[in-house]
Amino acid sequence: MKNNLSSYEEGNIKHPKKKFEKVVRxxxxxxxSSNDFFEDVFMDKDMIWMGQNTNHxxxxxxxxxxxxxxxxxxxxxxxxxxGFSELKQLIxxxxxxxxxxxxxxxxxxxxxxxxMQALLGPQDNVVMSDPGYLIIGNFAxxxxxxxxxxPVYNEECGxxxxxxxxxxxxxxxxxxxVLIDPLNPLGSGYTEEEIKEFAEIAIENDIxxxxxxxxxxxxxxxxxxxxxxxxxxxxxxxxSKIFGMAGVRIGAVVSTSDIIDVLKNAVVNDLGVNIxxxxxxxxxxxxxxxxxxxxxxxxxxxxxxxxxxxxxIDGVFLPVYPSEANMMAIDLSGAGISxxxxxxxxxxxxIFTRExxxxxxxFGDNYLRISxxxxxxxxxxxxxxxxxxxxxxxx
Ligand SMILES: Cc1ncc(COP(=O)(O)O)c(C=O)c1O
Numbered sequence: 001m002k003n004n005l006s007s008y009e010e011g012n013i014k015h016p017k018k019k020f021e022k023v024v025r026x027x028x029x030x031x032x033s034s035n036d037f038f039e040d041v042f043m044d045k046d047m048i049w050m051g052q053n054t055n056h057x058x059x060x061x062x063x064x065x066x067x068x069x070x071x072x073x074x075x076x077x078x079x080x081x082x083g084f085s086e087l088k089q090l091i092x093x094x095x096x097x098x099x100x101x102x103x104x105x106x107x108x109x110x111x112x113x114x115x116m117q118a119l120l121g122p123q124d125n126v127v128m129s130d131p132g133y134l135i136i137g138n139f140a141x142x143x144x145x146x147x148x149x150x151p152v153y154n155e156e157c158g159x160x161x162x163x164x165x166x167x168x169x170x171x172x173x174x175x176x177x178v179l180i181d182p183l184n185p186l187g188s189g190y191t192e193e194e195i196k197e198f199a200e201i202a203i204e205n206d207i208x209x210x211x212x213x214x215x216x217x218x219x220x221x222x223x224x225x226x227x228x229x230x231x232x233x234x235x236x237x238x239x240s241k242i243f244g245m246a247g248v249r250i251g252a253v254v255s256t257s258d259i260i261d262v263l264k265n266a267v268v269n270d271l272g273v274n275i276x277x278x279x280x281x282x283x284x285x286x287x288x289x290x291x292x293x294x295x296x297x298x299x300x301x302x303x304x305x306x307x308x309x310x311x312x313i314d315g316v317f318l319p320v321y322p323s324e325a326n327m328m329a330i331d332l333s334g335a336g337i338s339x340x341x342x343x344x345x346x347x348x349x350x351i352f353t354r355e356x357x358x359x360x361x362x363f364g365d366n367y368l369r370i371s372x373x374x375x376x377x378x379x380x381x382x383x384x385x386x387x388x389x390x391x392x393x394x395x
Contacts (some may be wrong), residue, residue: 012212020142023134028344029060041352048378049314051325051343051352053184053215055373057242057295062245062324065283066276074279079272089276090285091237091252095224100283101234101260104273108122108214108251110239111263113139113212114174115234115253115274118266121142124175131329131360133184138211144175153186153363161189163197170201176208177201178224185359185369192223199228209233214251216300217242217292218373219324231256241278241326241373242295243284250277281293295373300374302379306330309383313390329356330386336395339368345389351382 011017031037041047049056071077082088083104084102091102104109112135118124120143128137130149139145139148152161152168160183170177179198182189192196202209202225209232211225218241226233235254240246250273251256253263305324315335338356346353357364372379 001118015072016287022137022138041347044350046350048381049350050372050378050382051354051372052246052255053241053325053371053373054246055241055295055326056167056375057301058244060285061292062243062280062284066248067279069276069279075275077274077275081270081272082284083273084278087282087285088252089311090282091254093286094285095226095235095237095254097226097235097254099230099256100254102252102254103260103263103267104150104252104278106251106269106273107240107246107249108248108253110269111251111253112210112212114134115208115236115265116140116143116268117129118263119208119234119259120175123173125171125173126176126178127161127166127174128178129183130362131183131185131356131364132178133212134359134361136178136180136210140176142180145173146304148174149361151362153319153360153366155319158242159183159186160190163194164200166198166201170205170207174205174207175208178210178212178370180212180214181222181225181326182217182219184325185327185329185356185367186320187215187325187328187352188214189324190223190318190358192221195223195225196228196247199225199232202232204227207232210236212236215236215241215327218296218326219346222321222324228252234259237262239281241282242292243281244368244373245277245280245284245386248274248280249278250274250281273350275347286352298376299373300375302374303328303377303381305383306370306372309386313387315394316390326373326381327369329367329369331367332390333366335393337390337393338365341393342368342389346382346385349381349389351384351385 022206025034028037038151038228088102116139121147124144125146126140126144216222236249259357301303343353343355354369356367
């Protein structure tokens with residue numbers, strides 16, 4: 001996708017032209033905007049939340065830490081602008097990094113934006129996969145000359161960007177490769193060998209390796225690119241998934257102090273990251289060993305239950321199984337079902353899922369994405385409703 005900033009200069013004060021391209025989704029019938037629709041879904045307390053890869057399996061440890069911070073009215077003060085050093089150290093310990101620096105941000109999203117803004121220019125191109133987390137490409141597209149989406153929805157490449165595909169798609173203007181490991185939406189993960197090879201490519205060609213490890217803790221095995229290319233890697237860290245803290249918006253980027261220094265220079269959130277979220281994140285990291293295995297195993301078992309149901313239905317399949325994340329795609333193309341029809345059907349049965357277009361421009365018509373770090377009783381509702389939905393919508 002080529003960047004086109006020139007049109008914004010044609011606007012005027014009263015009718016400014018949009019400076020950046022952004023996909024505007026058509027709101028469902030009866031709604032003026034997608035936000036209004038989403039707000040209704042959000043407010044429905046009976047809705048089963050399988051549409052956002054969020055985690056609904058936590059006890060009270062993180063919630064209590066945030067509640068006591070709120071009760072003590074700590075939020076009346078601004079936090080230290082670069083975050084609590086205890087939290088930054090806990091993130092480094094979690095990653096096992098010794099000589100790195102951390103920048104805390106409002107979710108991994110802000111980290112992704114800062115990396116693109118601070119490190120890319122119009123002469124650069126960025127390589128990432130389709131399917132993938134398209135917001136990353138949208139951010140890159142605001143600052144780089146081109147984002148090269150590599151189609152990976154096929155068995156040959158294992159439904160992920162491979163080192164070979166990267167070599168084929170990069171050139172002398174490639175400045176960054178985006179790895180999402182495990183991959184949203186498919187759940188594909190990387191082997192240690194693959195990560196080493198990506199690291200070698202990054203070192204040889206002197207390019208950034210953006211390693212988005214938002215879902216790392218759901219994987220059976222996970223390897224960090226920074227262990228092999230520490231000077232090229234930007235590790236993107238989120239508290240939204242395994243920590244179950246999506247709504248309080250906290251995350252980080254971890255890299256060398258030279259790179260973090262450049263990112264700090266681009267920061268918007270100059271008065272620091274939400275203090276209540278930081279208290280929750282500290283409690284989450286300190287207690288991780290107490291809850292991590294349980295959450296992982298419930299999540300893994302949930303995907304087995306879904307697999308059993310999907311395997312019984314003609315025309316639908318799981319492109320990646322097992323998924324290394326808390327989400328996966330269900331391919332509906334063999335049953336002739338549009339993912340949008342499927343998500344609308346399920347929504348009426350109070351199950352919120354996401355159609356493929358949220359995570360793919362090229363293959364969005366093929367699959368529905370579901371996430372399953374939710375209680376097993378709710379998975380059972382999905383397992384009952386999904387086969388009925390396929391039979392009702394099959395063409
Ligand atoms: C790959 C990936 N990176 C980043 C994010 C955003 O994370 P955060 O909620 O920390 O901003 C998501 C959210 O779904 C994601 O899938």
